[in-house]
Amino acid sequence: MEEEFAQLKSQLETIRLSAAERERVHAVLSEYVTHRPVSRGSAPAPVGYAWFAVHRFVAVVAVALVVVLFGGTVSYAAEGALPGDALYAVKVGVNEPLRDTFARTPEHRATREVDKVNRRLAEAETLAAEGRLNAALREDIETRVTVHLAAAEARVAMLKTDTDIAETLDATLDVHDSILASLGEDEVDGEEVGVLLARVRTVTSLRAHEYGRSGGEEPQAPMMALQTPSPSADEEEQQAAAESGAEADLAAEITEVGAELDTLQERALLGRPNVRISVREEAERLLNAADRALADADKELAKGEFETAEEKLTLARRALHRATIVLNAALRLPENIKLFPVRLPENGSDADAQNGDGDVESASVGSDREGNDDGEDREESRRGSSREDDDGRTRRGAG
Amino acid sequence: MNQNTNPEELFLKAYEGFGDSVFRHCYLRVSPREEAVDITQEAFMKVWDYLRTGQEVHNMKAFVFKTVNNLIIDWYRKKKPVTLDDEEALRIPDTLHATDPELAALGREALTLLARLDGEYRTVVELRIIEGFGPKEIAEILGETENAVSVRIHRGIAKLRELYESSPE
The missing domain is CATH 1.10.1740 (Rna Polymerase Sigma Factor; Chain: A)
Incomplete structure (x- = not known):
């Protein structure tokens, strides 16, 4: 159990100080120790053991407790199983149902379904990349995906206020669309991949039709739970207090998202052995988009434009989310897979990024898709982001 | 060293x-x-x-x-x-999210459970399971005996299981 726990630890993100906060405290502490040196005559404090070993990526609360509660009943060995493997039955028949029972709120239940959609598609992609996605396996996966998608949509529809999970579902579908499309063009099992891709796109277009996309979406309900006093319209004082409360909450949230962004950027840039350039580039594009949106959120906040700030914050979170899925995908797929750019539901340039890879190196151009030249978009967003990057970072640093 | x-x-x-x-x-x-x-x-x-x-x-x-x-x-x-x-x-942050929403949801559920534990159980379970301290270290942090801490950890985890099993589905 300890070993499984250790494995999980390395994959998870957590509550942590943002880069800015960490540096700020570091600076204060550095000053402090400089101005208060060890007293003359006293021996330096001896150290018992190597307590300063750096453990930057620590486990999240959740998994620790789940492991404790379920002990050895969840087989982590089965987690990597693919359709056709002996342990796959354990993965979908034991592990996943077990995690399902741990979900008590409607929101969590909805997320569980989306998670399963994600897993099935990921399995298909891994198989396809290995040239192993035959018709039988594809059918199995397709059946499951259909069931999970239906369940996910049903549960999401039941959640009246929370559109964040709807976004998760859309993000999942968009990222897998990119990966499947890329695999479909290169791989032996192109036909099977194509069938799955068509299924994903059917759902995506139905959802787009029903719920609208990009600019049409309402900014989601604020995720801030912190103590925002409810304003009373006729009391000016309370109004002002409410605004400054809301502003503080929003500022705090920007910091939080910034911290997550920093974490993800570290992951992306650390260049794990099997994160390939093209996928990493894609993750970076998304992270840069998130960074830009976050900087915008800061600016809007400073101007007192709370609603706009929140919209920008939402965009940042979306980009971050997609970057995560992309990074996770990077761990599973072989080196030679190139991603088509992931759709980013932003107003303007990055939207409809579902296109052929406009880069010069890539031979295959998705001419059967929408005709925008995404290569250009990518360039633009890179240039834009490198200009704004410093500003964005500095602003958040000052926060 | x-x-x-x-x-x-x-x-x-x-x-x-x-x-x-x-x-x-x-x-x-x-x-x-x-x-x-x-x-x-x-x-x-x-x-x-x-x-x-x-x-x-x-x-x-x-x-x-x-x-x-x-x-x-x-x-x-x-x-x-x-x-x-x-x-x-125990403050359950709403913003445990985004990087992996499902894990985040799981995290919230877990924290909610943890929050329902009595204070002294909660602290030792948190220090043991989340922060990874051993019983001896926890004893030092809290100024108690290692024995008392060990017992409390086991009881805390047992109570956690109880809470989980009895919570409405």
Whole structure:
């Protein structure tokens, strides 16, 4: 159990100080120790053991407790199983149902379904990349995906206020669309991949039709739970207090998202052995988009434009989310897979990024898709982001 | 151990090593976020004050946690002078999210369960399971015997299971 726990630890993100906060405290502490040196005559404090070993990526609360509660009943060995493997039955028949029972709120239940959609598609992609996605396996996966998608949509529809999970579902579908499309063009099992891709796109277009996309979406309900006093319209004082409360909450949230962004950027840039350039580039594009949106959120906040700030914050979170899925995908797929750019539901340039890879190196151009030249978009967003990057970072640093 | 590294460097390395851990411990109990950061900082400063007098510290992380724990208790006293009960409520952050929403949801569920444990069980379970301290270290942090801590950990986990099994589906 300890070993499984250790494995999980390395994959998870957590509550942590943002880069800015960490540096700020570091600076204060550095000053402090400089101005208060060890007293003359006293021996330096001896150290018992190597307590300063750096453990930057620590486990999240959740998994620790789940492991404790379920002990050895969840087989982590089965987690990597693919359709056709002996342990796959354990993965979908034991592990996943077990995690399902741990979900008590409607929101969590909805997320569980989306998670399963994600897993099935990921399995298909891994198989396809290995040239192993035959018709039988594809059918199995397709059946499951259909069931999970239906369940996910049903549960999401039941959640009246929370559109964040709807976004998760859309993000999942968009990222897998990119990966499947890329695999479909290169791989032996192109036909099977194509069938799955068509299924994903059917759902995506139905959802787009029903719920609208990009600019049409309402900014989601604020995720801030912190103590925002409810304003009373006729009391000016309370109004002002409410605004400054809301502003503080929003500022705090920007910091939080910034911290997550920093974490993800570290992951992306650390260049794990099997994160390939093209996928990493894609993750970076998304992270840069998130960074830009976050900087915008800061600016809007400073101007007192709370609603706009929140919209920008939402965009940042979306980009971050997609970057995560992309990074996770990077761990599973072989080196030679190139991603088509992931759709980013932003107003303007990055939207409809579902296109052929406009880069010069890539031979295959998705001419059967929408005709925008995404290569250009990518360039633009890179240039834009490198200009704004410093500003964005500095602003958040000052926060 | 390299005896040539000076204590200042070692101290700062300690911060780099588990500053986030200390922050998380604060963050789950203290709000707003700013104050959690401040208390984290203050804890380290206090630890340095102790270190510079040449005192020995065998377990740095446990020592920092002990310090920060006391600061949190002080914070609670200042905040709620009326409450004699020292049970600090566990703050369940709403913003545990985005990077992996499903894990985040799982995290919230787990924290909700944890929050329902009685204070003294909750603390030891958190320190053991989340922060990864051993019973001996927890004993040091809380100023108790290792035995008492071990027993409490087991009981705490048992209660957690009970809570989980009896919670409505």
